[in-house]
Amino acid sequence: MADQPLSRWKLALVLLLGLAIGAGSAVHSMKRGGLRGAGSTGWHGNAVTGSVDADPWTRARVALTGLLALNKSQAIYFTTQTDDSGARLSERCRYRVSGGALPARWWSVTVYADDDYLPQNEDDALSFDATEVKPDARAQWSALVASKPEPGLPWASSNKAGDYTLTLRLYNPTKAAQEDFGTIPLPKVTKLNCGGAA
Amino acid sequence: MNRSVKYALAFAVAVAAGHVGTIIAAPRAIMHVALNKMSDGGKRLNQFSFGPRTTSHSRTVVRPSPDLAYSNCVYDLSQGPIRVSAAPSPDNGYVSLSVFDARTDNVGVFDSLQFPQGISFVLAKAGQKTPPGVSVVISPSTRGVILDRRLAPSAELFAKVDQARRADSCAPL
Numbered sequence: 001m002a003d004q005p006l007s008r009w010k011l012a013l014v015l016l017l018g019l020a021i022g023a024g025s026a027v028h029s030m031k032r033g034g035l036r037g038a039g040s041t042g043w044h045g046n047a048v049t050g051s052v053d054a055d056p057w058t059r060a061r062v063a064l065t066g067l068l069a070l071n072k073s074q075a076i077y078f079t080t081q082t083d084d085s086g087a088r089l090s091e092r093c094r095y096r097v098s099g100g101a102l103p104a105r106w107w108s109v110t111v112y113a114d115d116d117y118l119p120q121n122e123d124d125a126l127s128f129d130a131t132e133v134k135p136d137a138r139a140q141w142s143a144l145v146a147s148k149p150e151p152g153l154p155w156a157s158s159n160k161a162g163d164y165t166l167t168l169r170l171y172n173p174t175k176a177a178q179e180d181f182g183t184i185p186l187p188k189v190t191k192l193n194c195g196g197a198a
Numbered sequence: 199m200n201r202s203v204k205y206a207l208a209f210a211v212a213v214a215a216g217h218v219g220t221i222i223a224a225p226r227a228i229m230h231v232a233l234n235k236m237s238d239g240g241k242r243l244n245q246f247s248f249g250p251r252t253t254s255h256s257r258t259v260v261r262p263s264p265d266l267a268y269s270n271c272v273y274d275l276s277q278g279p280i281r282v283s284a285a286p287s288p289d290n291g292y293v294s295l296s297v298f299d300a301r302t303d304n305v306g307v308f309d310s311l312q313f314p315q316g317i318s319f320v321l322a323k324a325g326q327k328t329p330p331g332v333s334v335v336i337s338p339s340t341r342g343v344i345l346d347r348r349l350a351p352s353a354e355l356f357a358k359v360d361q362a363r364r365a366d367s368c369a370p371l
Contacts, residue, residue: 007201011208018209022216029217030224050304056221063225063302066261067232068345070296071304105311106292106349108265116260118253126254126264129351169263171292171349172311 029057030064042082043168043186047072065116072178076104078168083189089166091119091158093194094146097128097166099187101139105172106130109187111145113161121159128154145189225302232259233300233343237272244280246271246346246366251356267359269346271368276340278370279322281332284346285365286316288358292349297321299339306335320371329371344368 048054049062050071062069069077082088083095097109108129113119118126132154133141143154145166158164166189170177177184235258237243249258249268256262273280284295290310295317297306308317319333321344328334346366350356 010205014205014209015212018212019216019219022213022218023220024216025213026217026220026224030221050302052303052305054303056218059302060221060224063228064260067228067259067302068296068298068343069304070294070307070347074294074296074304074307074309108263108351110261110263110265112261117257118262118264120254122254126252127351129265131351167261172309 026060027064030061041084041186041188042080042086043078044080045076045078045181047181049077072173074171076170076173076177076181076184078170078184078186079165080189081163081165083191085191087191088163089145089158089189090163090194091147091161094144094192096142096190096192097145097187098140098142098190100141100185101135102130102170103174103177103184104130104170107168107170109143109145109156110167110169111156111158111161112165112167114163114165119157119159119161119164121157121161123157123159125149125155125157128156146192226300229298229300229302229342233272233341236270236343243272243274244369246363246368248360248363248366251350251353263347265349265351267348267350267356267363269348269363269366271344271346271366272341273321273337273344273368274341275321275323275326275337279320279326279328279334280368280370281318281320282344283318283367284316285362286310286314287348287362290314291355291359292347293317294345294347295319296345296347297335297337297342298345299337299342301339303338305337305342308333 046058048058050069108127110127128143135141144150145156145158147159149155246269252262252264287293293310295308296304299305319335320328321335322328324336348359350359
């Protein structure tokens with residue numbers, strides 16, 4: 001009985017430590033839990049984003065990293081933090097983003113820094129959208145994400161973005177796209193080079 | 199059961215409680231902070247605020263779209279329902295009005311495809327009396343936010359859209 005106070009103190013410490021670790025794991029899950037790619041690309045989206053049907057983990061993740069996201073009847077969001085080889089997107093590298101017709105009334109691709117805000121640069125090129133790309137006869141288009149633009153290519157600046165993510169927004173998506181995200185032909189993100197190497 | 203096992207069990211229960219508790223509490227806590235920011239600490243309720251063009255310095259809400267013009271109305275239904283309306287953008291440009299409750303759920307959404315002549319609805323809590331013949335959105339919470347998004351990917355378009363959205367209204371019935 002003499003060691004009872006010591007046991008309570010230890011128990012309180014154990015409980016506090018456990019709560020702190022549990023809360024930390026929740027924050028990590030909110031920040032990174034949704035960033036698991038599907039298939040051969042790193043893009044991920046969630047059909048219940050913004051919906052009353054969202055599970056608690058999805059709701060918490062969206063609250064932290066995409067507060068006030070619309071539900072899929074209005075907009076579908078995909079995010080990637082990697083290129084098609086699986087490497088983390090970095091402002092030190094240049095990437096070609098390319099694809100075909102997307103099943104929506106309008107779409108855009110935006111660069112976000114690791115803090116989930118827009119990168120702190122003054123390039124006035126935070127995104128490119130459906131009205132800027134020039135599809136060829138097969139509806140294929142391409143754009144550049146890099147720290148500097150290139151003539152003739154739609155450009156989103158990665159200046160001061162660090163290790164960043166790209167978000168694809170599809171507004172007024174087609175019914176088929178809403179019902180099955182797997183039918184959406186997501187753009188490719190191809191690394192061209194890094195650190196100024198040819 | 200020896201003392202070490204009891205400590206291990208207590209630790210596991212605490213980890214689970216900390217994890218689940220944070221996951222459940224986070225959306226309301228994050229929304230509470232955002233609503234306070236948007237309403238200037240609760241001083242600006244049931245009226246639209248028209249945000250400037252999104253730039254790299256925009257930090258009110260995470261992941262803003264630089265291609266959209268945002269306006270918001272932080273609502274408070276404690277005194278009764280409110281009527282919300284949004285004027286169309288020039289050249290039938292994209293407009294959406296979306297309602298978010300205190301838990302961050304998107305409980306109502308209207309857009310210019312459905313309503314090219316403008317959007318209008320009444321927002322109420324369950325059990326509040328609403329006028330007949332109008333679209334009604336029921337919010338599960340007393341407070342939340344209505345977001346007006348308009349397509350405005352250039353400075354020129356933003357200027358046009360900004361003029362149009364000034365006719366938006368969000369006020370008690």
